[in-house]
Amino acid sequence: MIRENPVEILLVEDNMSDAELTIRALKKKNLAxxxxxxxxxxxxxxxxxxxxxYSSRDINKPPKVILLDLKMPKINGLEVLARIKGDERxxxxxxxxxxxxxxxxxxxxxxxxxxxxYIVKPVEFDNFLKAVSELGLYWLLLNQAPLQHSTVxxxx
Amino acid sequence: MTGRSDSHKRLTDILATLNRFARGExxxxxxLSDGKDDIxxxxxALNELGDALNKRYQDVFKKEQRINHLLDILLRYxxxxxxxxxxxxxxxxxxxxxxAGLNAMGEEVIYHMNRLEDSQAQIHAIxxxxxxxxxxxxxxxxxxxxxxxxxxxxxxQEDEVTGKFLHTILLPHExxxxxxxxxxxxxxxxxxxxxxxxxxMPALCKNSSQIQVELTISPARLNDDYLFIGFLRxxxxxxxxxERILHLNATLEExxxxxxxxxKASERKYRHLFENNPMPLWVMDVKTLxxxxxxxxxxxxxxxxREEFLTMTSLDLRPEDERARxxxxxxxxxxxxNTGVWKHRKKDGTVIFSEVIAHEMxxxxxxxxxxxxHDVTEERKARKALELSEARFRRVFDSKMTGFFFWDEDGTIxxxxxxxxxxxxxTRSELTGRRLNLNGITPPEYAEAQILALEQIRANGVCEPFxxxxxxxxxxxxxxxxxxxxxxxxxxxxxxxCVMDISQRKKMEEEIMQLNRDLEVRVNERTxxxxxxxxxxxxxxxxxxxxxxxxxxxxxxxxxxxxEDYEPKLDNEGIRLLNAVKYNARRMGQLVDDxxxxxxxxxxxxxxxxxxxxxxxxxxxxxISDSEKKRTKITVHSxxxxxxxxxxxxxxxxxxxSNALKYSSKKxxxxxxxxxxxxxxxxxxxxxxxxxGFDMAYYPKLFGVFQRLHGxxxxxxxxxxxxxxxxxxxRHGGNIWAESKVGEGAVFYFTLGGxxxxxxxxxDAASAELPVIN
Numbered sequence: 001m002i003r004e005n006p007v008e009i010l011l012v013e014d015n016m017s018d019a020e021l022t023i024r025a026l027k028k029k030n031l032a033x034x035x036x037x038x039x040x041x042x043x044x045x046x047x048x049x050x051x052x053x054y055s056s057r058d059i060n061k062p063p064k065v066i067l068l069d070l071k072m073p074k075i076n077g078l079e080v081l082a083r084i085k086g087d088e089r090x091x092x093x094x095x096x097x098x099x100x101x102x103x104x105x106x107x108x109x110x111x112x113x114x115x116x117x118y119i120v121k122p123v124e125f126d127n128f129l130k131a132v133s134e135l136g137l138y139w140l141l142l143n144q145a146p147l148q149h150s151t152v153x154x155x156x
Numbered sequence: 157m158t159g160r161s162d163s164h165k166r167l168t169d170i171l172a173t174l175n176r177f178a179r180g181e182x183x184x185x186x187x188l189s190d191g192k193d194d195i196x197x198x199x200x201a202l203n204e205l206g207d208a209l210n211k212r213y214q215d216v217f218k219k220e221q222r223i224n225h226l227l228d229i230l231l232r233y234x235x236x237x238x239x240x241x242x243x244x245x246x247x248x249x250x251x252x253x254x255x256a257g258l259n260a261m262g263e264e265v266i267y268h269m270n271r272l273e274d275s276q277a278q279i280h281a282i283x284x285x286x287x288x289x290x291x292x293x294x295x296x297x298x299x300x301x302x303x304x305x306x307x308x309x310x311x312x313q314e315d316e317v318t319g320k321f322l323h324t325i326l327l328p329h330e331x332x333x334x335x336x337x338x339x340x341x342x343x344x345x346x347x348x349x350x351x352x353x354x355x356x357m358p359a360l361c362k363n364s365s366q367i368q369v370e371l372t373i374s375p376a377r378l379n380d381d382y383l384f385i386g387f388l389r390x391x392x393x394x395x396x397x398x399e400r401i402l403h404l405n406a407t408l409e410e411x412x413x414x415x416x417x418x419x420k421a422s423e424r425k426y427r428h429l430f431e432n433n434p435m436p437l438w439v440m441d442v443k444t445l446x447x448x449x450x451x452x453x454x455x456x457x458x459x460x461x462r463e464e465f466l467t468m469t470s471l472d473l474r475p476e477d478e479r480a481r482x483x484x485x486x487x488x489x490x491x492x493x494n495t496g497v498w499k500h501r502k503k504d505g506t507v508i509f510s511e512v513i514a515h516e517m518x519x520x521x522x523x524x525x526x527x528x529x530h531d532v533t534e535e536r537k538a539r540k541a542l543e544l545s546e547a548r549f550r551r552v553f554d555s556k557m558t559g560f561f562f563w564d565e566d567g568t569i570x571x572x573x574x575x576x577x578x579x580x581x582x583t584r585s586e587l588t589g590r591r592l593n594l595n596g597i598t599p600p601e602y603a604e605a606q607i608l609a610l611e612q613i614r615a616n617g618v619c620e621p622f623x624x625x626x627x628x629x630x631x632x633x634x635x636x637x638x639x640x641x642x643x644x645x646x647x648x649x650x651x652x653x654c655v656m657d658i659s660q661r662k663k664m665e666e667e668i669m670q671l672n673r674d675l676e677v678r679v680n681e682r683t684x685x686x687x688x689x690x691x692x693x694x695x696x697x698x699x700x701x702x703x704x705x706x707x708x709x710x711x712x713x714x715x716x717x718x719x720e721d722y723e724p725k726l727d728n729e730g731i732r733l734l735n736a737v738k739y740n741a742r743r744m745g746q747l748v749d750d751x752x753x754x755x756x757x758x759x760x761x762x763x764x765x766x767x768x769x770x771x772x773x774x775x776x777x778x779x780i781s782d783s784e785k786k787r788t789k790i791t792v793h794s795x796x797x798x799x800x801x802x803x804x805x806x807x808x809x810x811x812x813x814s815n816a817l818k819y820s821s822k823k824x825x826x827x828x829x830x831x832x833x834x835x836x837x838x839x840x841x842x843x844x845x846x847x848x849g850f851d852m853a854y855y856p857k858l859f860g861v862f863q864r865l866h867g868x869x870x871x872x873x874x875x876x877x878x879x880x881x882x883x884x885x886x887r888h889g890g891n892i893w894a895e896s897k898v899g900e901g902a903v904f905y906f907t908l909g910g911x912x913x914x915x916x917x918x919x920d921a922a923s924a925e926l927p928v929i930n
Contacts, residue, residue, distance in 0.1 A: 017710035024717065100705040123708045123745030125716035125738075 008034035008140055010063040012044040012080065013098070014072045018121065022067065022098075025132035031140055036063075041075025044068070045083055048090055062093045065139035070099050070106050078106055078113070085114040094139055166195045173202055182210035222251045229258055238266045289369075289388040293322045295343055295381050297336060309369075309390045311362030322386070326359045328366065342375060343382065351375055356391065368395040436510075436529045438465070439519050445469040448519055457531060459503035470527075475501045497532060508533045559636075559655035562643070567594035579636070579657050581629035597626045599633065609640060613651060617642045623658065635662040704748050712741040743874075750876035754861060757883045762801045769795035769841075772802070773830055776810050784817055786826070793831035795841065800888055800908050808884040811877040812843040812904050818871055820847030820901065838907050846901035858894060881906075 009026065013019040019037050026032035038044045046052035048066070050059040066084070070077035077097060084090045094116040099107070110118060119135060122128045166189070173186055185206055186199035222245065229242045241262055242255035283290055289306030293299050299322050302314040310326065317325050323332040342348040352374050359369040370389040375382050430437055436454030440447050450465045458465070458473065474482050478499045485495065495512045502508060510529040517526055553560050559576030561569045569592040577584060582592055598606055602624040612619035621639035628634055637656040644650035715738045723731065773792055777785070798805070813828065820826035829844040850858070850865040857863040859882040864875040881904075885892040889909020896902035 015706055015710075017713065018706060021709065021713040021717075024713075100703070100709075121705070121709060123705050123712055123748075124742050125709070125713040128709060128713065 006034065006061045007036050007063045008065070009036070009136065010044070010047065010066045011035055011037045012039075012041065012066065012072070012077070013037065013069040014039050015069065018069070018098075021125065021128060022132050025129040026136045028129065029133040029136060031133070031136035041072050041077065041080045044080050045075065048080075048084060048093075049087070059089060062090060064094070065136075065143075066093055066095045067135070068095055068097050070097060070110070078109055081110060081113045081115060094143065096135060096139065163195060166199070170195070170198060170202060173206070177202075177206065177209060180213070182206050182213055219251060222255075226251065226255055226258055229255075229262065233258075233262060233265060236269070238262045238269060287389075289386075289390075291322065291326075291386040291388065293384050293386065294378075295339060295383065297321045297323055297339060299325065300383065306388065309361075309367070309388065310359065326388075328358050328360055331357060339384070348373070348375065356395075359388065367392045433528075436531070437526065438529075439517075439524050439526050440470050441519075442516070442523045442525050445471055448522070448524055454529065457502070457529075458500070464503075473500050475499050475507055497536075498529075500529065509536050559657065560652060561655070562650075562652050563594050564650050567596075568592070569594060576655055579628075579634055579655060580626050597628075599625055599627055613640060613642045626655075635659055705745060708741045708745045708748075712738050712745075715741070747874050747876075750874045750880075754876050754880050754883065757804070757880060757887070762804070762887060764799050765802050767798050767800055767802055767805060769798055769805075769832075772806055773809055773813070776806060776813060780813070780817070784814070786817075786821060788817055788820060788826040788828055791827070791829045791831075793829070795830070795832045796839065798839070798908055801884075804884045804887070805908075808881045808906070809843075811881045815877060815904075816843050816845035816847065816902075818847075818873070819849070819866075820845040823847055835905070835907075840905050840907050842903055842905045844901065844903040849896040849898050849900050849902045851898050852896060855894070859892070 009031065011019060011022060013022065016039075019039075023032050023035060023037065026035060036047070038047060043053070044066075047054045047057065048059075048062070050057040068077045068080060081095055081097065084093060084095055091114070095114075096117040096119060097107075097110050097115050098119050098121055100121055107118060117135070119131060122131060166186075169186055173184065176182070176184060183206075185203045188196045188199055188203075226242050229240055232238065232240055241259045244252040244255045246252070283301070283303050286303060286305050289309045290301070290303040291299060291306055292301035299317045299320055302312065302317050304314075307313050312325060323335045327335055338348060338350060342351065350371075350373060352372070354370055354372045356368060356370050358366045359371075360366060368391050370391045372387040374385050374387075376385055377383075430449070431451050432453075433451055434453055436451065436457045438447055438450040438454050446469050447466050450462060455462055455465055460468070471479055471482065482498070493514055495514055497509050497511050500508050500510045509532050511532045513528040513530070515526040515528075517524055519526075552558075553573050555573075556575050559573060559579050561572035561576045563569050568590050569587060570590070572587055572592070574584075577587060580592075580597055586592055594606070595603075605622060605624055609619040609622065618641040619639065621637055623635065623637050625633040625635050635658050637658045638653050640651050640653040642651045715734050718726075719731065719734055719738075726734070770792065773795060777790060777792070809830075813830065816828045817826070820828060823846055825846075827846045830842070831844075832839055832841050834840065848866065848871070854865050857865065859878050860875075861879040862875040863879075864873060866873070882892050885906045885908070890907040892904065892906035894902055894904045
């Protein structure tokens with residue numbers, strides 16, 4: 001699946017409600033135009049590393065930000081994060097971890113792995129909306145992403 | 157006239173003749189006249205007498221010659237010339253007989269002379285060789301002979317002293333006159349005081365020294381004179397010896413005196429011993445039983461004066477019931493005897509028990525008895541007490557509580573109670589057969605401990621109780637706790653050991669140890685389970701956070717979306733219901749968060765630091781939104797510094813301040829005051845408001861989790877805030893309490909444990925909080 005516009009936000013979220021709420025919040029700020037929502041870690045990795053279903057995708061056109069849920073079936077968020085930050089080609093991509101609780105024992109692991117930001121999803125929709133939209137604004141509009149070097153090639 | 161003259165002439169002739177006759181001249185005769193007259197008769201008679209006398213004279217003359225001859229012979233004899241013999245006339249008259257006798261005597265003298273010469277040679281040899289000085293002096297004290305012994309003793313040679321006076325040669329000045337007088341006396345009276353007696357006197361030697369001699373002088377007649385033979389013996393040595401003997405004698409005498417004195421002293425001592433003996437002593441007449449002497453102790457002890465006592469008899473000391481026995485036994489007690497214990501009565505009537513020792517002796521010529529009476533009343537009491545004590549001890553000994561045994565130096569158990577025998581499984585006959593030995597029942601691994609215990613006993617008399625085992629007769633072992641002590645003060649160790657059977661205790665200890673081990677295992681299991689549970693809880697918390705919040709978020713979100721997208725299609729009731737859904741979802745989210753926050757407190761490690769409390773409170777107030785503070789008048793006093801966990805303390809203050817603001821928010825002029833006072837010398841913080849307050853009746857519920865004293869519609873809240881505060885304060889070792897009146901506000905007080913609280917020491921670096929982005 002090839003899109004004309006480069007993906008700006010990659011949302012990796014298995015909870016459809018949360019995904020819908022997130023997308024709605026981003027849409028409200030008109031930030032969801034180039035958003036792709038993937039429902040598990042495996043898909044996310046295929047997309048990010050242009051493999052499997054997404055093998056035709058140009059790895060050198062990474063999303064501006066990845067919103068990553070931690071608790072997912074199959075490959076969980078931590079694994080995905082580890083792969084992204086452990087690969088020269090993808091480690092520059094900002095990753096924001098979304099989680100339901102500040103009690104998440106994986107938070108420390110996230111920081112170790114080099115997560116760029118960490119957000120507890122508020123229960124209240126207003127706050128959630130605010131958090132997500134601020135996040136989107138920050139990473140898409142304010143944050144200066146590093147230049148993508150042409151030398152970075154896609155691995156086999 | 158012629159006639160007459162003639163006669164006269166004739167008479168004168170007669171007278172002349174008579175005179176001649178008288179003169180022994182018998183050769184002339186008287187001429188006769190013819191007249192024959194009387195004169196002629198006388199003349200004729202005279203002539204005849206002249207003839208007769210002449211004849212007589214001739215005979216006598218002849219005899220005289222013969223006698224002179226004999227005398228000559230005799231004189232020769234006296235001059236020791238016995239060579240001539242007297243001639244005899246052969247007439248056989250008495251002169252011849254005398255001559256014959258004289259001749260026989262001469263013969264005999266010659267015979268004896270010969271013998272005498274032999275004898276003289278012998279005497280001379282004796283004289284020469286006599287060990288004593290032999291000195292002959294004449295009656296003028298001139299020395300005649302001086303033998304070699306005299307030369308040896310006195311230093312003079314015979315030729316040097318012969319003819320000299322003995323007294324000048326030998327006698328000291330003071331003896332000389334006496335000596336001469338002695339000789340004179342003998343010569344005049346024939347008496348000599350010292351003659352033939354032996355006297356001792358000093359004598360001079362040639363070298364002027366004086367020696368002591370023993371002198372014997374015997375007079376001897378030589379011709380008409382006397383001479384004296386002196387025998388002198390040098391007794392200097394003997395004298396010295398005698399003096400030594402004398403000295404010895406004197407010494408002996410002295411010794412005897414000394415000894416006598418000693419004996420006297422001894423006597424005095426015995427007297428003293430008697431008089432001052434602390435034991436009552438007396439002497440009594442065996443026959444009359446009368447007291448003859450008594451010492452002070454007896455008088456004092458029995459309460460009598462000496463005069464009283466000495467008028468009494470031995471019977472007076474006895475109570476009536478004792479007298480018969482006394483008389484029976486006291487009849488004959490020879491030598492020294494302990495007569496046993498008797499009842500005696502003192503003057504004041506007190507009856508005492510005396511152990512009596514009697515000794516028969518002579519006292520001033522009487523058969524007496526020296527009696528020593530030792531008052532044993534107290535001893536008997538003491539012995540009774542001892543017997544009682546012994547009986548008590550025996551009861552302890554025989555008790556079934558503790559094993560006892562006595563042992564001697566080589567470890568032989570000399571006595572033991574039944575319990576001990578039961579413990580070690582031996583019989584009493586084995587014990588009495590001395591077959592039970594401490595070393596035999598001590599296992600080898602306890603030998604050293606036993607030696608140590610013996611050393612302790614030797615040093616201190618007792619040993620620290622210690623645990624060991626004994627080997628029972630059947631070879632099994634019994635664990636015991638023993639304590640031992642020396643019961644003999646001498647160097648020989650002899651002691652008693654108390655033995656407690658600690659089998660039961662050991663068994664229980666073993667059980668307890670087993671239980672402990674089991675417990676440990678169980679604790680470990682439990683700990684593992686708890687850790688597991690903790691992990692479960694953490695994952696539960698996570699689940700709660702994640703899984704509960706997600707649906708809540710969805711409920712809230714979809715309600716919001718419904719409101720946004722379908723509001724025009726909903727009537728007011730529909731909108732109110734939707735709002736209610738959203739409110740409850742939000743509230744449930746809050747509850748979940750608070751609950752997690754509260755439970756997190758329990759496992760959080762404290763991390764202490766020095767905190768500027770005033771600054772911290774001001775920060776909190778800054779962070780609190782204006783809407784929350786509204787118009788409240790907030791006063792912050794100086795709060796000082798404190799050592800505490802910053803995050804937690806901040807949380808506590810925050811919750812309390814929020815509460816104060818919340819509950820006073822409905823007042824017209826809300827006031828909140830934050831300060832610190834000293835209560836009983838402890839710094840105490842307080843947060844005071846003038847808000848709604850609460851009913852003290854419900855105070856016990858104030859700090860409970862999810863406990864609320866106000867309705868939700870009145871004041872919003874989950875009921876966790878104060879529970880969190882209390883938990884924080886408690887974890888700091890402090891206290892929190894509150895005072896309030898409904899409608900008049902509330903004051904919350906709390907203290908903190910401070911820096912020394914043990915909770916901080918357990919803290920470590922790992923407790924650092926991770927930054928969290930909300």
